[in-house]
Amino acid sequence: MEKLLIINPGSTSTKIAVYEGLTRKFSENISHPLEELKSFPSIIDQTEYRTHVITDCLERAGAPLSAMDGIIGIGGLLKSVDSGVYRVNDAMLADLRSHTYGEHAANLGAVIADTLAKNLGKPAYIADPITVDEMQPLARISGHPLLPRYGRTHTLNHKRVARTVAEELGKPYEQCRLVVAHLGGGISIAAHAEGRIIDSTTSRSEGTFSMDRSGQLNCWELAKLCFSGKYEKQQVLKMLNGEGGVSAYLGTKDFRDVEARRNEGDATASAIFEALAYQVSKEIAAMTAVLSGQVDAIVLTGGIANSRAFVNLVTDRISYLAPIVLKPGEEEMDSLAYYLHGVLTGAIAPKEY
Template sequence: MKPYKILAINLGSTSTKLAYYEEDACKIKTALEHSVQDLSAFTDLMEQDGYRRAAIEKFLGDNGISVGELDAIASRGGHTKPLAGGVYQINETMLEQQASGLYGRHACDVGSKIAYNMAAGTRLLAVVVDPPVTDEFIDVARLSGHPGLPRQSRFHALNHRATGKRYARDKGKKYEDLNLIIAHMGGGITVAAHRCGKMIDATNGIDGDGPFSTNRTGGLPVGALVDLCFSGRYGHKEIKKMLNGEGGLTAYLKENDVRTIVAKAASDDYARLCLEGMNYQTCKEIAAMGAVLAGKVDAIIITGGIAHSKMITARMKDQLGFIAPVALYPGENEMDALALGALEALRGNEPLKSL
């Protein structure tokens, strides 16, 4: 029996990550960078599909891979109404909801559009896996303190679940049998409680919630933020950029590269304090998720790019070890998660869902 062949695509604002798999083995992986000049030619993000698709097809051609020999294309994305996690076949309803912009807008929405169009008229399966709108919150987790401002599930769902499943496999257990607290630490930091295969609560890594990160503020003193919004000093876009893009370590240190900041912290007390502040807030959120799980925590897992820093993770282990064992999974598992989700759907082990 021939191995299943899968293309995983993950579109970012200025990059296209691609990986070709045979079964669960990654054979080729690359990240294509797109210049700001090239992208500025498009007035709307969704218009980039032809440009991005041409780059993807060139990658396939350069590596001797024909679309016809693929069994599935798995794309990160997209922004639709909230959904339970899983593997979803891309269809017209999904594309219509993404195109509306009502549920958010990101380059990953272009990715699912490309996957659908490449698969059109063929036997190819085009899917998304654990999209960014994944919502498995328990009802009480949605309450914020005001009915007009409910808490929303907006976090690194794909990498969270992928890392949880990877940890379970490494331990010879089932993800669905474990209670885990997972912290994704990258440009944004999100912390989630995973209870028996469901992500029942998480910090919103987009809109100002949870710990501050390299360029996001996380949660802020609400009264002070309201006063700032009505001070006349800033417009709506400026405030939003302050929350996501120019907050966190960028606001404190004018730098968002954690490697540079860690090196600076060796001789700079203020840089060290700011790093400690980020760790402090992250550890507080992790401990809070311990309460969500009623103290029944099998492991705390730290993932994302920042998990490469031994200085940061050593401090976190010291602070969190009393709750549960701390496991490190540096980097992101998103490409593997996309491919494995598609593979399990092809094998019939994972139900194929649709909007």
Template sequence: MQEASYRILVINPGSTSTKIGVFENEVLLMEKTIRHSAEEIGKFGSIIDQYEFRKETILEALDEEGINISKLSAVCGRGGLLRPIEGGTYAVNDMMLEDLRKGFSGQHASNLGGILAFEIASGLNIPSYIVDPVVVDELDPIARVSGFSLIERKSIFHALNQKAVAKRYAKKIGKSYKDLRLIVTHMGGGITVGVHQGGRVIDVNNGLHGDGPFSPERAGSVPIGDLVDLCFSGEYYRHEIMKKLVGQGGLISYLGTSDAVAVEKRIAKGDKEAALIYDAMAYQVAKEIGAASTVLEGQIDAILLTGGLAYGKDFVESISKRIHYLGEIVVIPGENELQALSEGAIRVLNGEENAKVYPN
């Protein structure tokens, strides 16, 4: 019997770009990163206001690439700051759309993923999905305890890429993801270090809202007494502090850029400040991996380093020299998110999995 063929449009909205791809089963037919300038994006009051603009640019890009959207089987978007849910593929429903529009757990470009997928798919009468949104929450109860009873630790991380990379690694070594004990470190604009055990991410730093290492754009954990003083100094509004910590923290706040390649060039020219800050970022990542190793009681099958920063040889070396004694380090640079979205949709279309119903 001939295998069914599925054509999937996948959409991954980021803060400065919209990445799209079209897959025919596992084959990538086209992939495009549509960059949005600060002026273009700056015109909109909120992320949700960018919806029409992003939709038009996606449809134009598909048209330019000669993709006939009437042949699509489904549209799958990166899921955003929804209610905490377990990992998997979810059909977009009304409650999800409402939560994405209002930003149930906050504002993030990926909130647009499910909305764009739904709007494009509904015009074509085909299903829309999201896969492993940033709010995937599989934390062990012990990992939720923050140390202060009014605040609970939350799971907000690069779930899509972490799970995709972990599953790809498991396949490569001929094991089941569920049988592996992994520390997966996604290092992009944000950095998250996830402890994967039994097919769940049982502990991870909240990469968005101040937890873990600093990153190109995020401040990560900072000394809280000083932060409280800053908040009440009368110099800043709440949204200004949040922006400083989340979009303008980390490398940007020290060096004025979130581009690690530009930082490496400065270091090569002898910029000592750049060298110190870049190494401090690696140092904090290594410390977080060290902390994660205790969750697995030192029994670690592999430590996976992924995301854009994993292309940086010196950066990876600077982490590796501090953690090599913990176990095997496997570097898988970049991200696998478009393919992961497509695979998530296909698993449901071919009956391998049922689509989960949000929010259960």
């Protein structure tokens, strides 16, 4: 049975898992002290440090690197690509190391996987990076030609839960019409049809706000704010991504804290909690229109989907549209294992970046 190493770097931690086939045998969420991370000039400079931590963790777990048959990492900020699994190559590494499309902890996924795989004399892979863009041409047209729309979702989790729900429905994913709402620190809501994400919104740029992202704002007022002389460019960008959304109202990025404050009678927390459910419901309904109302299921996934109170507020508004399926939590590690197992068994052909 093939042994698979899965690597998923986050801002202050690195998740790793070892699978035998599609069965998870070991997993660890390795925390990195902020004091240590601050010593690196950029995220990509953490490569050697995190690689060493991973190999040490594997040794302690009795799953040494030398026993691995394949390695895959989460994909980072790359050029727009189709969904699928990609072999890590020099062009990809160059884009990630130079931050061509932006700096993000996920950029370390391919770089660390490649570093470890070279020690084994094997190729490394990534799958469904966050820059997967399958948006249909009609959906790309925005209110101005200089600012076209583009697809950005939590693709790994979207595709994984969509395939799972399709299997439960007894249909191939390619024949299903689904609306998937990933509800986490970031929120992305998408219409899936014919095996592709044909339209989507993400709180980094449009759609509902999320825990630290502002989502769609009044562009007229935003333009006036930008040229008011009160804010620098980086301050405005932080308002949109990092210090917007729930955190701007309540000073927390933890949804559990918001719910606890609501339960304690905090009126502001309750209003934000309910406003978030309202906006999520509205975006889901919009995606059912993209599918002309022919929807096999609406899927709620991500960490916020663990909140029964939040789910109830959403389902009260949208239950008339289609059957609702709950898939709380995230399945990114399982999704990466699915892709790598497919490559190693010959069921999936890797693509070139």
